[in-house]
Amino acid sequence: MDSFAYRDGELFVESVPVRAIAEQAGTPCYIYSRATLEDHFDRLRAAFAPIDPLICYSVKSCGNLGVLRVLRERGAGMDVVSGGELFRARAAGVEASRCVYAGVGKTDTEIAYAIREGIGLFNCESEEEFENIARIARSLGASVGVALRINPDVDPKTHRYTSTGKKETKFGVDLERARRFFAAYGRDAHARLEGLHLHIGSPIYTVDPYREALEKTVALVADLARDGFEIRSIDLGGGFGADYESAQSPALAKYAEAIVPLAKPLYDRGIRFVLEPGRTIVANAGILVVKCLYTKTSGEKRFVICDAGMNALLRPSHYGSFHFIWPVAPGRDMTPARRALDPGLSGTVTHDIVGPLCETGDFLALDRLLPASVARGDLLAVFTAGAYGMSMASRYNSSPLPAEVLVSGSTAEVVRARESYATLVEHELKPSPLSLGAAESAGAAR
Numbered sequence: 001m002d003s004f005a006y007r008d009g010e011l012f013v014e015s016v017p018v019r020a021i022a023e024q025a026g027t028p029c030y031i032y033s034r035a036t037l038e039d040h041f042d043r044l045r046a047a048f049a050p051i052d053p054l055i056c057y058s059v060k061s062c063g064n065l066g067v068l069r070v071l072r073e074r075g076a077g078m079d080v081v082s083g084g085e086l087f088r089a090r091a092a093g094v095e096a097s098r099c100v101y102a103g104v105g106k107t108d109t110e111i112a113y114a115i116r117e118g119i120g121l122f123n124c125e126s127e128e129e130f131e132n133i134a135r136i137a138r139s140l141g142a143s144v145g146v147a148l149r150i151n152p153d154v155d156p157k158t159h160r161y162t163s164t165g166k167k168e169t170k171f172g173v174d175l176e177r178a179r180r181f182f183a184a185y186g187r188d189a190h191a192r193l194e195g196l197h198l199h200i201g202s203p204i205y206t207v208d209p210y211r212e213a214l215e216k217t218v219a220l221v222a223d224l225a226r227d228g229f230e231i232r233s234i235d236l237g238g239g240f241g242a243d244y245e246s247a248q249s250p251a252l253a254k255y256a257e258a259i260v261p262l263a264k265p266l267y268d269r270g271i272r273f274v275l276e277p278g279r280t281i282v283a284n285a286g287i288l289v290v291k292c293l294y295t296k297t298s299g300e301k302r303f304v305i306c307d308a309g310m311n312a313l314l315r316p317s318h319y320g321s322f323h324f325i326w327p328v329a330p331g332r333d334m335t336p337a338r339r340a341l342d343p344g345l346s347g348t349v350t351h352d353i354v355g356p357l358c359e360t361g362d363f364l365a366l367d368r369l370l371p372a373s374v375a376r377g378d379l380l381a382v383f384t385a386g387a388y389g390m391s392m393a394s395r396y397n398s399s400p401l402p403a404e405v406l407v408s409g410s411t412a413e414v415v416r417a418r419e420s421y422a423t424l425v426e427h428e429l430k431p432s433p434l435s436l437g438a439a440e441s442a443g444a445a446r
């Protein structure tokens with residue numbers, strides 16, 4: 001499914017020309033395709049149908065309410081990692097009971113909020129956190145389901161910043177501790193320890209790490225059963241890849257082919273599965289559109305200076321990530337896939353595609369071929385930008401956050417308005433004095 005395609009020399013999202021969106025919504029601007037979101041979600045569900053998982057879309061990858069609503073309508077639950085993300089999920093109409101809540105640093109306020117909303121499961125990451133969840137649940141007179149996040153000591157072979165399943169990581173507890181964890185907390189009435197959770201990294205392009213992690217999980221389920229603890233749910237996390245090179249839909253079936261045979265016997269025994277995909281659903285469902293403000297040459301280097309860089313899309317600068325970039329109207333019919341297969345195409349010149357910020361690290365791509373004709377005023381599409389694009393955007397250099405647009409067929413709507421200068425300062429206009437009480441008088445006495 002490719003809802004982002006060049007027709008008659010210009011880029012369309014579904015039936016809408018990107019140029020028309022950029023003219024109205026301005027740049028920088030994220031554009032998402034409903035058809036692609038739906039297609040990715042449906043294909044994921046079909047691939048894993050034999051274990052009928054609750055697919056909890058990972059809100060951190062792209063939390064726009066427009067995107068969340070599309071996925072909720074499709075039947076998605078949500079994976080959240082903060083009170084703010086739970087609030088987003090709820091605002092998009094998702095039942096809290098269909099949400100799972102992970103994260104190593106849940107605050108008391110966040111835990112209480114999630115319990116009051118009726119969270120489906122806490123994915124708990126440490127002993128202290130468990131005790132805190134149990135304490136808060138008790139004080140609220142509640143009983144809440146908890147899954148223990150285990151760290152299966154598997155190398156997902158991805159960027160070290162996003163590798164989360166090796167032994168020494170801040171996430172989860174290792175397998176030896178897991179049994180002790182159940183022995184200590186497995187009978188708590190207010191925090192019912194009944195599931196296992198794992199998320200080993202992101203993105204993961206090979207299936208072996210999943211297979212290895214699941215094998216270890218299956219063994220742990222058996223050990224826990226021997227210890228007298230019955231596991232009711234297993235959350236396999238997210239991390240499935242996206243195709244950044246060709247901007248095509250992700251290859252999902254291979255993950256299912258590796259996971260389902262191991263998971264099915266547990267499913268048949270009544271264990272419920274959860275998946276937490278983010279990137280694989282939304283990465284190729286979104287592009288970032290920027291405008292070329294200037295071109296310039298420094299020494300041998302040719303630059304395209306755009307109206308956004310690392311403020312709108314941090315990934316290239318932060319992880320050295322690759323995003324395919326091509327003009328919105330290159331004047332010829334060419335899909336990103338064809339372009340990727342034909343890197344030596346004539347008429348192209350190597351450029352650094354950079355942003356306007358005052359840092360050398362502010363770039364979208366380095367040493368990248370673009371048509372030699374790229375000029376001031378041209379629009380560029382940064383592909384596969386739907387995941388961890390807007391959700392990691394910042395206001396650095398007081399850059400207002402980009403607009404977000406959702407395309408459905410031949411219609412397009414702004415699902416997040418571009419920020420204004422006024423919104424940049426709205427929380428700073430009225431300083432409000434803190435009442436420091438005792439601390440203030442102690443200071444005065446010194």
Ligand code: LLP
Pocket residue numbers: 058060061079102162199201202203237238239240276277278279280315387388392
């Ligand atoms: N579940 C948990 C517990 C996670 O920590 C994550 C991502 C996911 C699910 C979703 O992973 P996905 O299916 O989207 O790969 N900012 C980085 C990615 C960080 C991922 C953090 N956790 C990037 O831009 O590549």
